[in-house]
Amino acid sequence: MGVQLDLLINAIVAGILLGGFYAAVSVGVTIAFGMLDIANISQPAFILLGSYAAYIANLYFGLDPILTGIVMMPLFFMLGMAVYRLYYFAFERRGEQAIQGLAFFFGLLFVGEVSLVLVFGVDYRFVTTAYIGPSFHIGIVEVPLRMLVPCVFSLIMVGLVQLYLSRSFIGRAILAVSQDRVALQLMAASPIKIKQIAFGISIATCAVAGSFLIIIQEVEPSIGRDYIGRIFAICVLGGMTSMPGMLVAAMLLGVVENITSTFYGPSWSPAVAFGLLLVTLAVRPSGLLGRQ
């Protein structure tokens, strides 16, 4: 039984670290989907784009992936604003965002994936940094640095986003847009501009999240799909609009996934996120911390 307990504790710790990373991946969708009501299922494609940017910078210039991620943020921000512009003019303005907009993002996801395949092929790519190999031990618990570093930076990022949303004018306007856009309009703020900035932020987080991803695991273009389920499961489970809720949900998913893969084998772990998502959607669509 002792060995089992070891395994369990290790799985929980690793799960929490993984959950920290999942939080970074899900911030963007919590903003886009939860707050702006834009079902951006192409988010994983942008995350992978971030991963490959980190990969190139690491391969040719030996840059640290997280640094690359942070440097790339403004570029991703602008990309996000451009995508929102297109989305707004093609769908939101006509009030046809439901099916058409969804199909649009679905196409974007697919195009992103196939473009990456065409450019990089289907080989697994990875980065090399000082903190990818080693790990340290606290008692029986093993803490790999390649998990700890992304987790810490991810928590910092989520904290900053939360701070920005709750303290700055534009951040509060973003929250306001999610609650009542007409009221916002009456206060002389343009919902479109606010949403554009918010969507830009949502895509900008992908640059960093992508760099975390390629630190944690080797990356190939089709792994993005697995993240659709995780991201949306976390977003829905977390109650759509709340950052703390999202964080709790991310940790929970990380732990459950890790326990499953420790005790039943990794081939089951993709089903965990999606199964959790299906159950949440069917039983408690308002999320863990949401109002019923």
Next chain:
Amino acid sequence: MRNRVFWTILVAVGLIFVVVSRLTIANDYFYFAGYVVLQYIVLSTAWNILGGYTGYTNFGTGAFFAAGAYSSAVLQKLPALLLATLQWKIPPVPLPIMILAGGIVSGLIGLGTGYLTLRLRGVFFAIATLALSIVMQTLIVNWGFVGGSRGFYAIRPALAPLGGSYIQYLFTLMVLLAVIAVGVARSIERSRLGLGFHAIRDDEQAAEASGVPTLRLKLISTTISGGLMGMAGAPLPYYVTYLTPTSSFDLQYAVNSVAMPVIGGMTSWIGPVIGAILLGTIQQLATVMISSAANLLIVGLLLIAFVTLAPNGLIGLPRQSPFLFGFRGRVSRRQIWLSFLLPLIGITIAVNVAGLLVEMLQPQIPGVALAQLFSFATLWPQLAVGAKRCHDRGRSAWFLLIGLIPLAGPIWLFIELYCLPGDSGDNAYGPAPEATGTPLAQAA
């Protein structure tokens, strides 16, 4: 057209198609490629019953399709299993039975997803279907009986029923399935059931309030849609002979079955058929001429282009842009020069130059061929605008056929369409075009 008449014509078309291709084409490649296109007709028609008629987006086509394929796999292994465990001897299950079984299994899964619509609408339903597809893939990967992640070998029977090679047999079955799918879709469209579906699509709450049994209708819609997808998937093991979870749950089935109705048009049965034939054929050609990754890129880009620029698909184009795609009314000589011929020449030159540049920089991409494809796509606007110019001259649109006469035909046509003025005042085809304003003004 009455329903019975339509079914008769549909069956006749299917029959003639099979017989003619069997008699004239011996090359197996035709049947391999045709099978895929037909399979997409079934998938996109099935998708459209739920997505287009009822308004629920399904991203889980792969799940229903693969469920059909894997129920065939189970049925194929069944005789051996029964013999080993219970000493029962049963003959190998014939493929039509497998298709039925696949339809039933996927129909039941569809019924299950139907109950999801009780809680989930719009985006949430779409994400849930995507989730369903991944969950089912994980189950299959971990199910050793059908090969798990290693895959499953299907051994084709030595003799194909109905004569010919086995692929011809599969092709024939797929024609049958396409006929069934299209017939069912059209029957639904013209029935009370279809009206109910449309009511749900347009406003589910209002439909519910006016006494439409929304849950029952949604369950019917998801079941039929899922069942047809399963039937399309059932022959897959025999088509590929080596079935893996990754290939049978491939995202491209989902993307294609969304893209084809969107490109063809989701409001009518003909939309998915047009979309499937067009996109399916382009993909087959692109796979041969460029690469299989490039053909997926084409699908994705076309999906994005159509959903942003032509949200009602090809069949919605005449209404969306009557000047370029409609065949009614008149177009003046001034309009055809300024709004059609000159822009068309400019764009054609630009596209060809771009294609040439691409081909010079990346020799493996046939840029010039793609530019030709664009010219082919302008055929419809050419016919539409030409027809309206004929009308302007008081002639029927059939006059365009004169262009088929070698040498003299095109010259005559050019003089008629581009040089001579139209009738002054009203004629049989409508009022004089300048009076109703320029096409730009009409569009605005």
